[in-house]
Amino acid sequence: MKNLLVTGGAGFIGTNFVYYWLGKYSEDHIVVLDALTYAGNKDNLTEAEKNPKFEFVHGNILDQPLVEALLENHNIDTIVHFAAESHVDRSIHGPDEFINTNIVGTHTLLKAAKKIWLDAGKESHRFHHISTDEVYGTLGSNDPAFTESTPYAPNSPYAASKASSDHLVRAYHETYGLNTTISNCSNNYGPFQFPEKLIPLVIINILFNKSLPIYGDGRQIRDWLYVDDHNRGVDLILEKGVSGQTYNIGGTNEWANIDIVHLICDLLLEQFSNDKSLAERFSASPAAQATDPKILITHVKDRLGHDRRYAINAQKIKNDLGFLPDESFETGIRKTLTWFLNHQPWWNNLLSDSYKKWIATNYSEPI
Template identity: 60%
Template sequence: MANLLVTGGAGFIGGNFVHYWSREKPGDTIIVLDALTYAGNAATIAGVEQAELVVGDICDTVLVEKLLHEREIDTLVHFAAESHVDRSISGPDAFIAANIVGTHSLLKAAQAVWLDSGSGKPHRFHHISTDEVYGSLGPDDPAFCETTPYAPNSPYAASKAASDHLVRAWHHTFGLQVTTSNCSNNFGPYQHPEKLIPLFLLNALHGRALPIYGDGMNVRDWLFVTDHCRALAACLERGVLGEVYAIGGGAELPNMAVVDAICALVDTAFAADPTLAARFPDAPAAKGQPTASLKRFVEDRKGHDRRYAIDAHKAAAELGFTPAHGFESALRQTLRWYLANAGWWRPLLPEA
């Protein structure tokens, strides 16, 4: 049995990981450390009995040391981060504080408890990062892999790149037992409505515009969050110390294709379930109109990376991980979840 500290475990990916790990490892102890900023939601993990939520900041090194020591933590899974690119452009300070200073704080605490105390206890510090640290790809460029040079283009990506380098340094300099994973765009249950897929799903239900940056042809590799959690478990169980693993969903799609898929799914759902029209009367689909009528092109994001793609051969070969969900089936699951869990997302919606 293991004792886990999951930072950011009330957020989107972290919360899904807590649910996943509790199902797969019911005997393990899970301590969630989350500051419950706008992107953290205690309701995300409220039903997980074996998870204990500690409200606190990863920059509080004393608190982290106390948790590692008193709860006899042997595994730290680090999700906590500011992650929205638009927010990093308008307010980068929070990203520097959380993603760089926060990661440094965790590394210091882990070093103090797991190394400097002289216990020699086996441990693992797993750092979750992003493919955005590698920059932008041209249409014919090979996909990102673990040896792709770093070239971050947004304040968010730069802050995550810095945190990746810190984790690497603590392994090579101090001997901290670490692994790192760089994932592609996640989607699925419990994702904050500021991100593309839940934003467009919920806007479609409420008859609000679907704002498409630029020409809509920016390409991303989409990864269902449950598959990501499986990959993270594989990293913890089979990952080689000091190694980095690129985790992708194998679904490289332009944003326009994602938007069109969302519109089609919403239209199909309303046609199949007449009660949806009563629940969401402002949706075009409730009036027999196509959801696609809500599409609007808007000014492109500053420094908008054109294409991301992941070469996940190393994860397949060394971890035995391949995605189990195709994009369309996972998108259907995601829509069903949002339709069934309005109590979770309604408080997060901005006013019309």
């Protein structure tokens, strides 16, 4: 039986991890620590709060006394550290929060873990740090995919902050002997993803006949990983991963952004054709008139420092731990699309005031 502290557990990936873990390991206890910033949503965990093995704590990873108290009072033996500022555009316009949360926050957790675990002689423990493929920089179209030995070359304040936190985790293992593992994952998608991200943004904008802004030519390539495949990878690392090691978790599933947008347009058009009630719910959508939503695509100026391609070589976690994704991109994107169509009240509550104002002006019915 494990006692887990999950930081950032009210965010997108953390929420899915909580439900994954509670569903698979019914005897384990989970404490979620989340500051509930703009991307953290306590309502994500409504069903989890019905489980007596679950507890939510509203607090910040920068609060070391709080973290130490949680580790001690709940006899925590495993930290799964999701908490992070993660949106690249936001990091370009306001990097300070990324430095504070991703670097200083991670160091605060490490200091607390060292004090409560190592300094007290607790040998059975694990600090697992969730990172990103963006720490490796960018790839050319014919370059080999990132491996765990690829030199770090972050190109955005977000990526730099995650690279820094990775180095801190490694240092606490090498210097103090803290039992740590790191996973660098590719782009996740699935239920509960915040609406500013590419896939949910495209879905919602199509539903309300709003333009689909594509950076540059849209040929930026990413490796995409369904969120519960990511969680299975983390599970395997916690079960069988070697302390001090890093594991890349990828979907072996490279797509250009523009091709993803085209796929979502096609699948939504198909959904509207098969379910006539969608045309009533979202009458402003081009799909409600059987019109291809691709007419909404607009190309905008590329963002600063936009990496051209990410690709994960996940051979290490496959060979060493037996990881393989369960979902293809088509099965995963269909599940994601269905979830967003069935959970309009959830994402409506998260839409920005400016978006809601646009809806009120251009759409005849409230959402």
